Amino acid sequence: MELNLYTHPDDLSDAEAKGKTVVVVDVLRASSTIVQACENGVARIIPVATVEEAAKLLSTLERKRTLLGGEREGLPIDGFDLGNSPLEYTEQVVKGKTLIFTTSNGTAAITKSASAREIVLGCFLNLSAVVTHVISSRAKKVAVLCAGNLGRLSLEDFVCGGHVVDRIVDGTRASTVLNDGAVAARALANALGDVGEAVRNSSHGLRLAELGFEDDLEFCSKVDNYVTVPIVEDGRISPQNRRRC
Amino acid sequence: MELNLYTHPDDLSDAEAKGKTVVVVDVLRASSTIVQACENGVARIIPVATVEEAAKLLSTLERKRTLLGGEREGLPIDGFDLGNSPLEYTEQVVKGKTLIFTTSNGTAAITKSASAREIVLGCFLNLSAVVTHVISSRAKKVAVLCAGNLGRLSLEDFVCGGHVVDRIVDGTRASTVLNDGAVAARALANALGDVGEAVRNSSHGLRLAELGFEDDLEFCSKVDNYVTVPIVEDGRISPQNRRRC
Numbered sequence: 001m002e003l004n005l006y007t008h009p010d011d012l013s014d015a016e017a018k019g020k021t022v023v024v025v026d027v028l029r030a031s032s033t034i035v036q037a038c039e040n041g042v043a044r045i046i047p048v049a050t051v052e053e054a055a056k057l058l059s060t061l062e063r064k065r066t067l068l069g070g071e072r073e074g075l076p077i078d079g080f081d082l083g084n085s086p087l088e089y090t091e092q093v094v095k096g097k098t099l100i101f102t103t104s105n106g107t108a109a110i111t112k113s114a115s116a117r118e119i120v121l122g123c124f125l126n127l128s129a130v131v132t133h134v135i136s137s138r139a140k141k142v143a144v145l146c147a148g149n150l151g152r153l154s155l156e157d158f159v160c161g162g163h164v165v166d167r168i169v170d171g172t173r174a175s176t177v178l179n180d181g182a183v184a185a186r187a188l189a190n191a192l193g194d195v196g197e198a199v200r201n202s203s204h205g206l207r208l209a210e211l212g213f214e215d216d217l218e219f220c221s222k223v224d225n226y227v228t229v230p231i232v233e234d235g236r237i238s239p240q241n242r243r244r245c
Numbered sequence: 246m247e248l249n250l251y252t253h254p255d256d257l258s259d260a261e262a263k264g265k266t267v268v269v270v271d272v273l274r275a276s277s278t279i280v281q282a283c284e285n286g287v288a289r290i291i292p293v294a295t296v297e298e299a300a301k302l303l304s305t306l307e308r309k310r311t312l313l314g315g316e317r318e319g320l321p322i323d324g325f326d327l328g329n330s331p332l333e334y335t336e337q338v339v340k341g342k343t344l345i346f347t348t349s350n351g352t353a354a355i356t357k358s359a360s361a362r363e364i365v366l367g368c369f370l371n372l373s374a375v376v377t378h379v380i381s382s383r384a385k386k387v388a389v390l391c392a393g394n395l396g397r398l399s400l401e402d403f404v405c406g407g408h409v410v411d412r413i414v415d416g417t418r419a420s421t422v423l424n425d426g427a428v429a430a431r432a433l434a435n436a437l438g439d440v441g442e443a444v445r446n447s448s449h450g451l452r453l454a455e456l457g458f459e460d461d462l463e464f465c466s467k468v469d470n471y472v473t474v475p476i477v478e479d480g481r482i483s484p485q486n487r488r489r490c
Binding site for chain 2: 006007010151153154155158180183187190191201202
């Protein structure tokens, strides 16, 4: 297996994504929020890159069965129903609904991976499930795509990506060839102990704490809280394409 | 002190470089070769981005006092006097000469830093000297710019950059604020033992070994072999702007 890790979406070209399984890692908070929404019975999620796309798409759907969610600079978007805190995405709020979702980094990473063979969403909440899915799918080329923060390495995504790499290497019978990003992130993940500390001390974590989202940091640091693997097919995540691993 | 690390030149915008001290780290091999050439008495070095620029510049200089050096894909360039192996840059070859120099990643990183307050070249060979220079210059904003490899993280540069960050943090009396790249690289550098192993196991190191440059890997892994700090001023490195720290 060829197993590469990229520090942010600009590092992955369309040509490199093509034919690969891409694991999009956005710990704070798109991947975590999408996993939480899936666990709580959302009907489907449509990730879009911009607020304008979200509004345009909303106009084609039934308003009362549709939610607009996401953030810019960590904060809820004017006129949206929900922000990007996973704790907002309760069963009561999301069950049976269509969610149109846009965030600064995570949905950009999904959009950037459009030419992939398969796009799955990973974070600490579903770490083992994602690894089990990737290994059992017998993917030959895997790209772990850290969402990062505005085109830069994010500590929490790099560490989580390193754990994904480490567990795939340990769990697969296939021989693995890693790029330097994967080697570095894996070594760092193994060197650091508590993932919660990396999440809290990341620049994104510090910013979210300032904005009053400390509870999100704790929640997003829970390893293997869930077994859901959201998969993006034809630009959306629907019930048929979620795996429970 | 604001102390940021960038995994490759595309991560550093002109606006971010402006007014900063930029430490360009290209262990394999531009920084190492430039340090070696300075130690061996080269008169001046003019880094250029392309082979065409090198040829154009050569036509304006006295041929017998000028050397063309550099590489593409690790190999010497047709018609050039020297490749990018530091071991070629002996006193006998370079003393008193002007060197026009172009490489795939290192000279691109230098060119990208044009708006910086000061550009210095760092590698394992002059690690402590670079750190001493940065601290004694009382720079308030420092960017450690890893050259990387064709727009991706390179293990050897990331680890070396992590050591630069670690030693600056330990050595300065000023308080330091690190970005996530600096935090990650520092933690990785501290977690790994032998820097030679990181250099040999990097994808660039493996490629150079295949091409027969094993001796370069050993040489470029020597920590604090030299005390020279090359500084780029007005697009060149001349004797007046080298420090011995």
